[in-house]
Amino acid sequence: MSDEEDLQPLLKYAREGCVGLSVVVVVAEMKAGRGATFTEMTTALLSVVGELIDRGAVPGDLVDEEPCFVAWSGSKSEILGRLACEIKTLGGIPATGEVCWIHDPAATEFTTSHL
Secondary structure (H helix, E strand, O other), X not given: OOHHHHHHXXXXXXXXXXXXXXXXXXXXXXXXXXXXXXXXXXXXHHHHHHHHHHOOOEEEEEOXXXXXXXXXXXXXXXXXXXXXXXXXXXXOOOOOOOOOEEEOOOOOOOOHHHO
């Protein structure tokens, strides 16, 4: 499978709602390879998130008010730096609901009922 083929399902989900990082981790695991170290997995995860950012999907937080998704601000490198710091602080590869969610804010707005 090519990188583009791997990204298409993630982009579709990000346009329909929010994607938890555990789903993104699956693509990163394929990219890093079996038996990858924490550092290799983190690098692969940041690479996949970077590719998603290049295609319009961004990391952010879910909140209990409108809009229910708030994208992280900053440049691509600042956002990826923040994600790297969050993962390092977590001490492991994040699961869904940890650190952030991925969404394409240009897509049709959604409500918390879609989550």
